Amino acid sequence: MKARIFFLISILVVGGLLWSGLQAVHPFGLPNGTPMDDYFIANAQGEAAANNVVTSIVFDYRGFDTLGEGAVLFTAVISVAALFRKRGHN
């Protein structure tokens, strides 16, 4: 019971940490210098020939992340299948 009070206090402290971090982030709607994103917006059509900038990032500029993401989904599917697999030995 006593531990739970500490947990509550620490949750509030972590909330305070996040809140102070969020205050230090740029104000809503006004990002400061955005060189990387401006590059993507300017060059998605020229380099990847895709009109959808997000898709060009997902599959070209950061395509490897997407492969990892597919692998996570695959992992979860295989885990669920292994969990509910039919019983019986080899």
Add this chain to the structure above:
Amino acid sequence: MNPLSVVARTVCNLFAWFLAIFGIYVIVHGHLTPGGGFQGGAVVATFMAFLLVAHGGEKMQSWVRKDRFTLMECFGLTLFISAGLLGMSKTFFFNFLAKAGGVFGGVLPIGPNAGALNTSGTIALMNLSVGIEVVGGLSMILLYMFSAAHPQEPMGREESGHDR
């Protein structure tokens, strides 16, 4: 889970096909309009969820086998990683099809335009493969969880480790 009434089943059937068509549209137009492999795949998997709800798990399992979905998923991912590996002449994940002519190799004008379906190189290919993978994977999760919700066999400890 039991099948629903006839009316609900018909509505679900009809609506499910619309979902499937919409999902395929989203996958194919991934590089032009908002959407792509993941979103479209999720929509097509919702089609599977509709059919499952409408017709019940047992009937569904008699129509499709889980092996098919495993095959689909593995095929999609293998296609994806192969599309990455084929760019190996330069580096992994090099977009070797873009602006090279052929099926996917159209060139886009810069600036706001309507775009064309035959552009974007490997992006379209990867959209397709991810779509296949996501449909297979999510349908498999749904089917497995459906069939596990009402287990036919009781839980024992027959396979538990190497206990003698």
Add this chain to the structure above:
Amino acid sequence: MIGNFPYLVVGILFVMGFIGLVFERNLVKIAIAMSVIEAATNLFIITLGYRTGGSIPVWTMAGGGSSRMVLPTPQALTLTAIVIGLATTALMLSFIMMIYRHYGSLDVRDIRRLRG
């Protein structure tokens, strides 16, 4: 007028999720708290990418001349995070189903054969 209100929403969602995670006793509720935390993270990343008055980062829909788009990278990152969140949720719920079969309970106080 809107100020930093979206950030406040994100912070409150996080704290609510933490409280749910630590003080709930039902496994499904714990999974729900985890989902709330995931939603808060996704919301935060998208919020970072918003530019006031920006347009959709899709050239097909950009209309005429408006080249001031919202940042596309956070959207790509969030797309990945959403799918990962679905994968974790599905696996966690499968674990809960199997645990229920073995332990006959969803109360976290009953799921403690491993301790000490």
Add this chain to the structure above:
Amino acid sequence: MNWLDHLPALMLAVPLFGAFIAPLTAWGGKGLRNAWFLLVSVVFSVLAILLWSRVGAAGPLIYVMGGQGWNIALPSGISIPVRILMEIDAFSAFMVLLGAVASLAGAVFSVAYMDRFSGMEKFVALYFLMVTGMFGMEVTGDFFNFFVFLEISSVASFGLVAFWRDRGEALEAAFKYMLVSSLGAMMVLLAVAFLYSRYNVVNMATLGKVIEWGMVEKTALVLFLTALAMKCGSVPMHMWMPDAYAEAPAGVTCALIAVSQASLYGLFRVCFTIYGAFMGSPVIPWVIIILGILSMFIGVSMAVIQKEVGRLIAYHSVSQVGYMLLGFGVGLLALGDARAMADYGFTALKGGVFHIVNYTMYKGLLFLAAGALFYATGSRNLNEMGGLARRMPKTMVLFMIAAAAIAGLPPFNGFVSKLLIYESSFAVHPILAVFAMVTSVLTLASFVKIFQTAFLGPELKKFAGVKEVPGAMLVGMTVLAVAIIGLSLFPTWSLNNLVEPAAKALMDQTSYIGAVFAAAATGGGL
């Protein structure tokens, strides 16, 4: 173009490809699946050795995923990579090598150990995915990519921990592991988002170059530090670790150890490379040192009173992680001060790095030996065991090697790294060395306990039919035993060739960052 230039990508592509094909081997029968399992494991081990030797010869490698136009030069003179970079310096290559050896041993062991179970093609796929996640965390130079690989390795390890789903305990352990682990992964993602919002960059090297010490960075550091410390199991966030390690199949645990070392790698990459310039203040180093001391002491105290083999050894993992945290914390304390670094900091780093290799080898061997005991007797409880020395002499010898190494008995390698850590931590404060030595004594005590109750004592009637375990399992254990003996007999070689480059790479913040900018300037980067 030489195919060896593609090593960083192949390092990840090969196990991923193996995982994607693995479920299809179910149609080819048992032989095909085992062959695939062993083939892919051997291939990625060979690739890891090649990668390590290449990094040792040519310095940090940069590999860009996706080719042309990968960086933009800002007016301020800093270039920002827009694509995903793989960056491998000596420390990364060292960790990859270790992970490959441990996973190879686990794979060879699992072929025989898991032979009786259904769903093995799924096991193989999950095993490869876990290994991919581990390699990816160590190889990548991009924070979001790090998060993705963290998730791959975690999700795969949840599935593997729960693989014996007919045991309620395995599911319970997997669920608990999953709960804290996904919370930690979310916090890592949040920290990445914070850093992105400030600098519009997710590349590690660029972040290390441009970072300043503000509120956002402090928040991100806190989130990274605790999440990664939790993933490598430091007290008091260690409680998932004995559960998961003891309930997972033994071959998996052997690789799981290397996976948790990848989290340790991430922790020190963040502390040394990204935030290295701000470690002049002693707060963060002391936090790490205190976490290390707590882990060492509480872990080993809990281990002494356990009565299950797996849990006992798993609690030792907690205490051994404490040694590494202590060593690296002392090194971090000396990071800003050149004289202190030369006096004791570099020794501490060498001790920490050497302890990583030792720990991975002997702890993997211990878990494999515990798995062999379980395979032969069907019991995990030490109270039920006894007199197995005559029945399983080879397992006993292998277990003895590992136990002597972990306890730091002089002819073995555990002693060397522990000695390095004692000396350097004594220079900081004597009480740290005292704690470390007490931990070492208790470690020896608990391994004497296992050895005495499991192997010595009168022969039991119920174990009259127990035989030595199959050959594949012995081969898997022998791989690690040979590594231990090699490290023990040639400590100077391993310190000079294996450990010192890694420790130097860790200490030298500018080489990791500079490699990216040099590649950007020359337009190279493959």
Add this chain to the structure above:
Amino acid sequence: MWTKVLTGFGYWDVYSWLAFFVIAGGMVFFIRSLGRKDYRQGTEQDEIFYGSNPVPEDGEDLKVPASSAYWGYTQALKPFYEGLVGLHTGLATDYAGWYILVTAFVALLILV
């Protein structure tokens, strides 16, 4: 605090350790050779002495279980161990709670 501490002969010398083991082994064999010469295996000389009671057939009745090991140690440190085992409640939510607790602790240290 900044003093250099070294053990004198560096960190390790495997050959001196090997020499030590050879010498130690020699001494062990020497002491062993001083023992009785009329010892024979398999005779009544190596039978178990069980307090002059009949020796049980199964080893189960002879052996000391693992939980009895270090009984005195755990008994002496009982308060410590009660607290320590009490911390490991096994509740899944507590695991997350400890994680958040440590985060809060580190946050306080860094921010304040």
Add this chain to the structure above:
Amino acid sequence: MIEILHLSILATILISGFLALWFRNLLSSVISLSVLSLFVSLEFFYMQAPDVAIAEAGIGAGLSTAIYIVALRAVGKKQFRKEGEH
């Protein structure tokens, strides 16, 4: 005007997130979570991220809810210990 809409979306997110954790009935909780996802998706749409909005609507509000409901069916009705016993 549009800001009031934005504010009300954010307020609904908060309320539905709170309700998802507050309800004792698991089904109501899951539905609240679905509403949370739906409004997060609306918020994404407001923030000019239609890609993510489609994904969140399809995955968060659709499939995730379906999986939760399947899991709830599997774990049956008796979900709680008696209250007050701790």
